[in-house]
Amino acid sequence: MSEEHDRIFIRNFSIVIVALMVFTVLIVLVALAIHQSQDREPSAARQAAVEERLQPLAGVYAGETGRAAAQAEAAAAATAEPQVAFDGSTDGGMIYDRVCAACHDAGVAGAPTLARDTWGDRLDKDREDLIASVINGLGAMPPRGGRNDLSDEQVAASVDYMLDRIE
Ligand code: HEC
Structure with missing residues (x-):
């Protein structure tokens, strides 16, 4: 009786394991299919957003891009304002x-x-x-x-x- 029980258990357990393995392979295949159907070119908007996130928080404030240069740029912008x-x-x-x-x-x-x-x-x-x-x-x-x-x-x-x- 107990041996019979064990055999049934092992058979059912094996079926479950095999079913899980098949299920796993299925999931992998579906994932691959979805992945391949995706357009993998990054969109321009996404690219721009990425580049913006990569910008330094604050520009280097010395030398070529320093304070004097920033002020000169601001002054140039001010004179470019429409004047009478x-x-x-x-x-x-x-x-x-x-x-x-x-x-x-x-x-x-x-x-x-x-x-x-x-x-x-x-x-x-x-x-x-x-x-x-x-x-x-x-x-x-x-x-x-x-x-x-x-x-x-x-x-x-x-x-x-x-x-x-x-x-
Ligand atoms: C590119 C040429 C041109 C320039 C520059 C120009 N005008 Fe004229 N103006 C005309 C012409 C052409 C007419 C006639 C328009 C029509 O009646 O179809 C005219 C018409 C006029 C009139 C009569 C408007 C009316 O209601 O009948 C006045 C006033 C006038 N212009 C003043 C000026 C003044 C002041 C300036 C400078 C700030 C000036 N124009 C610059 C070509 C010019």
């Missing part, structure tokens, strides 16, 4: 000569000159509307006469200069 043209001067005549005269002296593309008869009914427009035309651009005239660093006041000053000179 002509140091903010509101000398309408100067601005007209440097920016507007290129078109308006000769009447390029129908630009009104300082001669009254070239203005037509533009002279009926409000000063504010004329200024707005220059700020926003009109026809062949680019916004601010092509000088985006001109402030509204500077545009107004140059328009006033023109209106004063028209004869």
